[in-house]
Amino acid sequence: MENLNYLWIIPFSPLIASIIIGIFGFKFLKEPLSGIVAVIGVAISAVAAVIGFLHVHEHGGHYDLKLFTWMPLGDYNITVSLLWDPLSALMSCVVTVISTFIFIFATGYMRGEPGYPRFFAYLSLFVFMMLMLTLSDNLVQLFFGWEGVGLVSYLLIGYYHNKRSAVNAAFESFIVNRVGDWSFLIGVLLAFVVFGTLDYLDIFAKLPEAGYWTITAIALLLFGGAVGKSAQIPLHIWLPNAMEGPTPVSALIHAATMVAAGVYMVARLMPIFASSSVALDTVLYIGTASAFVAATIGLVQNDIKRIIAYSTMSQLGYMFAAEGLGRFIDGMFHLTSHATFKALLFLAAGSVLIGVHHILNIWKMGQLRKYMPITAATFLVGALSLAGIPPFAGFFSKDPIIEAAYHINWVVWLFLWIGAGLTAFYIFRLYFLVFEDGDHLDPHIKKHVHESPWNMTMPLIVLAAATTVLGFFREFFFEYLRPVLDPRAMPDSYAPEATKKLMEEGLSRAEHVHIPEDAIEFLIESLTSPLGILTLLTALAGIFAAYLIYQKQVISYKWLGETFRPLYNLFYNRWYFDHFYYAVFVRGYLKLSKFLWYVGDKLIIDGIVDGSGKLAVWTGHKLALTQTGRISAYVLQMLIAMAIFLGLFLLIK
């Protein structure tokens, strides 16, 4: 085995940057040095990750670098380690490379913000946490990263902590994520009790020792964490509100990387999930439902960032659906391509926001293509990719999922297929209203609108270029990920024969599906087979409908809204999830707590405590009355007492 010790640089380089900025940022580095330190920190780790990625490509295999023992647990040691294999290498590259460009963008976006060093300290810390999550070889370190990214996400959503809305959104994200983490942690405990270890590879090896329902329970509990982190129904409500954070945060954390952690986790633990068809079905249905529901909500929102946020939730649903269909590599490929084009969409939106001075309502924009040509063009690339138009990455990563669903479960296919049409519609509704359309922009602002500086447009161009070519690497991805996500190609050191047999339980559902892995072949098939044409036409129809309604205004959107009032209300009010949660879990919980405090602590417990105190005092006072100081009274008391005792004595006798 070659020396891969340099891999420690990958997570720790951003951490060091974060510490440097945290300590020296406010007094010495300030702006722009803090940003530059952060960019250097993450760029170093990106370079190391790419080198390591290529190393795995050439030599294959798994490298497990144990850094130190975190905690001994009987015979088992929880370690801090770096597991470097195709899956973690790919994810690390996605995280670090996209982070690098978002960091560069952020040096422009955050210009002049008072908390500039704080922002970059947090952002670097985020990359560290995300990489600890990615590179972990056991469930506890995964949980460390998992909660760590949650913390930074919380801090960055609440970045503008003077605003009540930002603080509430941050609070909501932390709490909702913690609900998922609760489930996740119980899953970790169950796994430890069952397997006596928390290292992935040891768990995979011992899988056949556990019963079907035990594995299912572990998988479902762990998936509960993914539901929270990746904003799937029913723990999705935090993600749209998370858009209170600065836009680079939305791009990096709430689109490209952190929210995809759930998808990554399921792929990472694929042998566990694939061993239980019940678990896979749960992943499939939750993913599909989220993909569909989020797409419907995205149709009618007016906030530019929230639309993209619902789109993120929807696309994460597609990834989970792919995994639930037993097509894990498709899921990871869509994760990669989505990370690229969704980061692009968010950054372009950020560029727009800088241009229009942070107006978020898309009905107050328009014509921006004239003033911001690069932003508009790159956004268009992202939108086409999201809609699934070839040759952009989204087409090669999303359409195979929809087609696979058709062969496996037609109900799922139906929802994913409709969802794809809706996706194309809502993103182009956004595009037309913001960049084309009439003239809704405030004239005062209009005077100042101009294209963003180079450090913001450069990342846009790079990401747009990546979005354009990434899809053609489809076959490369399949070859690369096969040793970790395809039982037939897995080495025995990763999962022994018995485990592979177990996985057939879940994966057999996808056995008869044959979708070309080569990009060109897939493109040709899509253009020739009825199913492929149907999918493609649906996307085009979505775009065309948006064009007719919002650009040509042949169909009146007002009329549409009136005609489908109940549906519109349902979508606009986000299927009433938020209303319900706030009524029951927020107001209800607070009311119950207050009630319990008054009744339980104050009335009952303190009533008894203070009451017994008062009783003692009261008895004392009453008894004091007998101490009159008159001899005759004392004699009387004495006589009475003697009579009583005498009586008692005689009675007993």
Next chain:
Amino acid sequence: MTFEFEPASFPWLTISILLPLIAAAILFFLDKKWAKPISIVVSAIVFAISTWMLFAYDYSSYKIQFYEKYVWIPQFGVSYEVGVDALSLTMYWLTALSFLISFIWSTNIKKRVKEYFIAFLVLEAACIGVFVAWDLVFFYIFWEAMLIPMFLIIGVWGYAERIYAATKFFIYTFFGSLFLLLGVVGLYVYQYFHYGKLSTSYFDLINLNLPFNLEIIFFLLLALGFAIKVPMWPFHTWLPAAHVQAPTAGSVILAAVLLKMGTYGFVRFSVPWFPEASKYFMPVMFTLGVIAIIYTAMMAIAQTHIKRVIAYSSVSHMGFVTLGTFALNMEGMNGAIITMISHGLTSAALFLAAGWIYERAHSYEMKDLGGMARYVPVFATFFMISVMASVGLPGLSGFVGEFLALLGTFKQSILFAALAGSALVLGAAYTLRLYHNTMFVEDEIDEEKKHKWRQLKDLTASEFLAFFPLIVLMFIIGIYPKWWIDLINNTSAAILSKVLGG
């Protein structure tokens, strides 16, 4: 059960108890300007001794170390007997640390300065004594002795309703102590009748081999005493009252040290002395632990007084210690001890933060606070780290203990572990609410307050000196818990040996 001892080459523990007492006595005759420097120096020496011991302690052995014994009343079998195992040692160390920090922090005492420091010095001696004494007479003397200075600290240097709170504290705990005394005396008498032996030594009383029904009775007697001290639900209402009224340093000691005496009692006495009763009462203790976690989390979110929030959070955290202790397995026991240490750090830090806020804003009510973060970045950062450690974020100290305690509980009962896990959500809810309402949402405070906040000074040198070690320790325990687990592992095994050995 037999014990082995490693006699101390120098009476370090006795010195640690006597030094504060001697200092208190000397202070009595000196001018008040000497009070603070002397207190700091003395507590620093004690802390240095305890830290040195932490490293000098041989954790691979099962011996009671730094052991000293002097016969006192041989007719009744009473000796002065001190020594440490890892549990005593860590609690002793935590006590020394908390007092040092309290002394450094106590700059703003206006009235009766000398008496204030004398009370704290006496309290320190008593607290250390509780954790290192192995003779039950001395244990009980220290246990009771600690009540008086604490009663005075709340009653004299507290806020408006200090008399009510101090009385409540005193009567509550004294009530519990009586049952504890009754239990200990009962055991002593039993020992005389069955073995014809008179000894108040822990190492003799542990070997009584009580019949089951007596075990139950004695367990209940001692448990009542400990449960009030912890405090466990439903004996907890003295704690919020006491914390709300106590001065900052008093709250720090109350949370970091005094609460640990109750859990220390459970771990040190209840489990090894009454193994069968412990097993028998496991479901009861689990239920009480889970109620403490969930119910007091709800209490905490219903509060607007920031010290009361932290006080209730303490009860909630102690629920994990209860769970871990009565899981009666290694993970649980280690988790209970680590949670005790970690809670000592986090609650101390949170009460320092609350006191800091009060000194600046002159209010503990959330409605008078908010929007400070931008003006005091260093304090805001320390406060945030403490909050995160308190809610059990991995990488900080809180997670280690809670994880182990949950794991231990899970091995006994999936249901109770799952219920206790709700603290992940509920704890985060009230703790973050506390932080938000004091530090964030600047837009909602009025101009006058903003003006006031702008004048605020960030942590002063002495405040920094008190706060910073706590933060560092939260990280140390969170990042490298192995060292601490190694330290306490054999002690946990020894404590559980009777329960597990059957």
